[in-house]
Amino acid sequence: xxxxxxxxxxxxxxxxxxxxxxxxxxxxxxxxxxxxxxxxxxxxxxxxxxxxxxxxxxxxxxxxxxxxxxxxxxxxxxxxxxxxxxxxxxxxxxxxxxxxxxxxxxxxxxxxxxxxxxxxxxxxxxxxxxxxxxxxxxxxxxxxxxxxxxxxxxxxxxxxxxxxxxxxxxxxxxxxxxxxxxxxxxxxxxxxxxxxxxxxxxxxxxxxxxxxxxxxxxxxxxxxxxxxxxxxxxxxxxxxxxxxxxxxxxxxxxxxxxxxxxxxxxxxxxxxxxxxxxxxxxxxxxxxxx
Amino acid sequence: xxxxxxxxxxxxxxxxxxxxxxxxxxxxxxxxxxxxxxxxxxxxxxxxxxxxxxxxxxxxxxxxxxxxxxxxxxxxxxxxxxxxxxxxxxxxxxxxxxxxxxxxxxxxxxxxxxxxxxxxxxxxxxxxxxxxxxxxxxxxxxxxxxxxxxxxxxxxxxxxxxxxxxxxxxxxxxxxxxxxxxxxxxxxxxxxxxxxxxxxxxxxxxxxxxxxxxxxxxxxxxxxxxxxxxxxxxxxxxxxxxxxxxxxxxxxxxxxxxxxxxxxxxxx
Numbered sequence: 259x260x261x262x263x264x265x266x267x268x269x270x271x272x273x274x275x276x277x278x279x280x281x282x283x284x285x286x287x288x289x290x291x292x293x294x295x296x297x298x299x300x301x302x303x304x305x306x307x308x309x310x311x312x313x314x315x316x317x318x319x320x321x322x323x324x325x326x327x328x329x330x331x332x333x334x335x336x337x338x339x340x341x342x343x344x345x346x347x348x349x350x351x352x353x354x355x356x357x358x359x360x361x362x363x364x365x366x367x368x369x370x371x372x373x374x375x376x377x378x379x380x381x382x383x384x385x386x387x388x389x390x391x392x393x394x395x396x397x398x399x400x401x402x403x404x405x406x407x408x409x410x411x412x413x414x415x416x417x418x419x420x421x422x423x424x425x426x427x428x429x430x431x432x433x434x435x436x437x438x439x440x441x442x443x444x445x446x447x448x449x450x451x452x453x454x455x456x457x458x459x460x461x462x463x464x465x466x467x468x469x470x471x472x473x474x475x476x477x478x479x480x481x482x483x484x485x486x487x488x489x490x491x492x493x494x495x496x497x498x499x500x501x502x503x504x505x506x507x508x509x510x511x512x513x514x515x516x517x518x519x520x521x522x523x524x525x526x527x528x529x530x531x532x533x534x535x536x537x538x539x540x541x542x543x544x545x546x547x548x
Numbered sequence: 549x550x551x552x553x554x555x556x557x558x559x560x561x562x563x564x565x566x567x568x569x570x571x572x573x574x575x576x577x578x579x580x581x582x583x584x585x586x587x588x589x590x591x592x593x594x595x596x597x598x599x600x601x602x603x604x605x606x607x608x609x610x611x612x613x614x615x616x617x618x619x620x621x622x623x624x625x626x627x628x629x630x631x632x633x634x635x636x637x638x639x640x641x642x643x644x645x646x647x648x649x650x651x652x653x654x655x656x657x658x659x660x661x662x663x664x665x666x667x668x669x670x671x672x673x674x675x676x677x678x679x680x681x682x683x684x685x686x687x688x689x690x691x692x693x694x695x696x697x698x699x700x701x702x703x704x705x706x707x708x709x710x711x712x713x714x715x716x717x718x719x720x721x722x723x724x725x726x727x728x729x730x731x732x733x734x735x736x737x738x739x740x741x742x743x744x745x746x747x748x749x750x751x752x753x754x755x756x757x758x759x760x761x762x763x764x765x766x767x768x769x770x771x772x773x774x775x776x777x778x779x780x781x782x783x784x785x786x787x788x789x790x791x792x793x794x795x796x797x798x799x800x801x802x803x804x805x806x807x808x809x810x811x812x813x814x815x816x
Contacts, residue, residue, distance in 0.1 A: 287672070422570075
């Protein structure tokens with residue numbers, strides 16, 4: 259059991275202070291702005307919830323909301339199982355495991371604004387390694403005209419960029435399983451699937467929950483990487499939630515961008531709330547008993 | 549049913565296939581970085597050359613960008629770790645009123661998209677006078693690095709046997725002195741891993757880096773962005789991208805055996 263001690267707050271105080279300055283104060287500012295029509299920061303008018311009403315009645319908002327939700331669903335359905343599978347595939351030996359993890363993590367080191375540039379070069383039908391090869395198999399050179407193919411490229415790019423994070427998290431959980439458990443399973447003649455279901459998966463739960471949370475939020479609010487691939491096209495088919503916010507901020511539209519920010523933060527909060535509920539359920543030793 | 553002996557082969561094949569997929573864009577980048585992509589200096593298009601790398605070395609603004617990136621990452625780590633360490637200790641060892649809620653609100657800041665807070669952070673930092681400086685970026689990046697650091701460090705601290713605390717307290721150590729003298733050497737690899745992840749998430753970040761450096765203190769990602777224009781020398785862009793990845797790659801290989809040790813406990 260952890261020791262009960264209210265002095266714990268003293269230890270977290272510096273962290274609260276720092277996050278208060280770089281997180282909470284800006285957040286409160288944004289919430290404040292979202293109720294104003296702002297011409298300059300000196301002349302502004304209270305307009306209540308008008309920005310919010312404009313926002314949630316706009317079909318454009320709900321369309322991009324739907325696209326982002328669908329994108330995140332794809333991302334989770336691809337990257338979480340793939341990440342677990344790869345973590346299970348990583349060889350047991352210390353040398354090879356380290357080398358495999360390091361190589362897989364290389365994409366995390368590419369500056370985010372270069373990731374679309376890398377993929378556009380790769381998919382170039384003239385000079386790109388993958389582009390040239392794919393065109394030989396009937397991949398159209400004008401793939402940017404197709405909404406489906408644009409999504410395929412963006413999903414491949416995101417999988418390339420972020421799967422290694424899931425692998426690192428899943429692998430770290432797998433290494434905590436003591437060998438005797440595997441030996442017992444082998445003695446009982448367990449099939450690989452049974453080993454996974456009853457020994458490995460229970461150990462993975464907590465870390466996977468974190469991986470799902472991180473991957474969900476980061477893909478739901480994908481901004482820097484997705485837009486340059488096809489400028490949100492064709493016909494807005496790859497226009498995700500964060501793009502509009504980015505555009506409004508670039509134009510210094512304080513009010514509308516603040517309202518949008520608040521709305522997005524509410525999404526973050528509700529996701530975090532669901533996360534705590536799931537976490538509490540995982541921690542509950544005897545589910546169903548109040 | 550798949551025979552037992554086939555499993556290692558299948559595993560190796562899947563891993564190999566994904567590593568191939570991972571390396572494709574990186575190979576493309578490397579090839580382009582050694583190719584002349586603009587016809588100049590008497591080179592024709594597509595010729596293999598070292599010109600891109602020489603051009604980077606000769607450009608003082610690119611060298612400055614490299615220095616800026618190193619500077620803000622180091623400042624960020626120097627702020628993040630000392631602040632995260634006591635918090636991680638508290639979350640790993642103590643129970644206090646509201647500890648779970650606090651941890652989740654920290655995580656909520658990690659998953660808040662930076663673009664949501666860019667405008668007020670820009671204003672706040674203008675007032676504080678740290679716009680267009682590496683300090684500003686370093687401070688802004690604490691928003692996502694601090695929660696992640698606390699999370700990683702508390703995993704490492706939780707793995708240290710509790711008996712060690714008790715023995716130390718019996719020996720008359722105070723908590724801060726215990727953390728400094730006994731816990732810190734125990735979790736040294738954890739601190740290295742945390743610093744590495746801070747480096748990794750901070751080095752490649754774009755949104756804060758863009759809004760906070762309009763005239764001065766531009767880091768690598770902004771220098772790369774500025775290289776795109778009417779006539780983009782994509783070979784040089786790729787060469788600079790590759791160069792920017794080298795310090796990270798070195799650290800990554802140095803840390804490879806510790807990489808996956810920090811996330812063992814995913815709960816408070």
